Amino acid sequence: MKFTLKVWRQKDAKSQGRFVTYKVDGISPDTSFLEMLDILNNNLIKEGREPIAFDHDCREGICGMCSLYINGRAHGPDDDITTCQLHCRMFKDGETITVEPWRSAAFPVVKDLVVDRHAFDKILQAGGFISCNGIVPDANAIPIRKLDADESMDASACIGCGACVATCKNGSAMLFVAARVSALAKLPQGRAEAARRAKAMVAKMDELGFGACSNTQACEAECPKGISISHIARLNREFLLAKIQD
Numbered sequence: 001m002k003f004t005l006k007v008w009r010q011k012d013a014k015s016q017g018r019f020v021t022y023k024v025d026g027i028s029p030d031t032s033f034l035e036m037l038d039i040l041n042n043n044l045i046k047e048g049r050e051p052i053a054f055d056h057d058c059r060e061g062i063c064g065m066c067s068l069y070i071n072g073r074a075h076g077p078d079d080d081i082t083t084c085q086l087h088c089r090m091f092k093d094g095e096t097i098t099v100e101p102w103r104s105a106a107f108p109v110v111k112d113l114v115v116d117r118h119a120f121d122k123i124l125q126a127g128g129f130i131s132c133n134g135i136v137p138d139a140n141a142i143p144i145r146k147l148d149a150d151e152s153m154d155a156s157a158c159i160g161c162g163a164c165v166a167t168c169k170n171g172s173a174m175l176f177v178a179a180r181v182s183a184l185a186k187l188p189q190g191r192a193e194a195a196r197r198a199k200a201m202v203a204k205m206d207e208l209g210f211g212a213c214s215n216t217q218a219c220e221a222e223c224p225k226g227i228s229i230s231h232i233a234r235l236n237r238e239f240l241l242a243k244i245q246d
């Protein structure tokens with residue numbers, strides 16, 4: 001297969017970026033999208049040109065690092081996958097593919113397609129944990145309803161990729177925060193601090209410049225892990241509870 005790639009190049013957060021057009025040829029349909037970028041980068045290095053910076057780590061849908069906006073969709077044109085799980089067979093031979101970094105004020109561009117997602121770490125530091133004093137009881141000794149365990153597990157599938165933020169027209173991080181709040185609130189270990197946690201994480205999210213949720217549901221549609229917006233409803237309930245308790 002051959003492709004024309006329009007790739008966003010940007011020296012650093014302060015520089016102005018621009019699209020640069022590249023050609024790749026002889027790509028197997030079964031090549032992953034990131035491998036195709038590797039091939040392009042090898043060609044650029046051989047030509048003495050600067051390779052394109054992009055993020056990746058596990059390359060198997062686990063770490064959430066591969067944050068690319070491809071042809072106007074977070075993680076590209078396939079559903080329920082991360083960019084590293086996207087394959088060239090999803091595109092037409094000869095297609096022009098536009099590749100951009102996540103676009104969000106809270107995720108500044110570091111270089112080319114790499115963005116700084118430290119804002120997510122700061123939200124987690126504000127409340128994405130449980131507190132315990134002294135001896136931690138064996139988790140297996142605490143009975144948990146199957147339905148609650150399942151819901152917590154579903155919410156825990158969030159890999160912190162940021163596609164929800166990049167997709168949302170408001171740049172809201174509500175789905176990410178809701179997944180973290182839900183995962184802990186549905187378990188007895190996290191229940192005690194649930195309302196306080198929701199309030200602290202929402203306050204940090206607002207402080208860091210993420211937008212408000214206007215319920216467009218775009219986040220759920222593009223989340224590679226199928227995180228449901230029902231978790232946002234739970235976050236809102238916990239948040240209201242915190243307000244009442246104040």
Ligand code: SF4
Nearest residue numbers: 158159161162164223
């Ligand atoms: S909620 Fe989905 S889209 Fe958002 S960070 Fe988690 S896995 Fe990524």
Ligand code: FES
Nearest residue numbers: 059063064066084
């Ligand atoms: S590189 Fe880890 S999820 Fe894509």
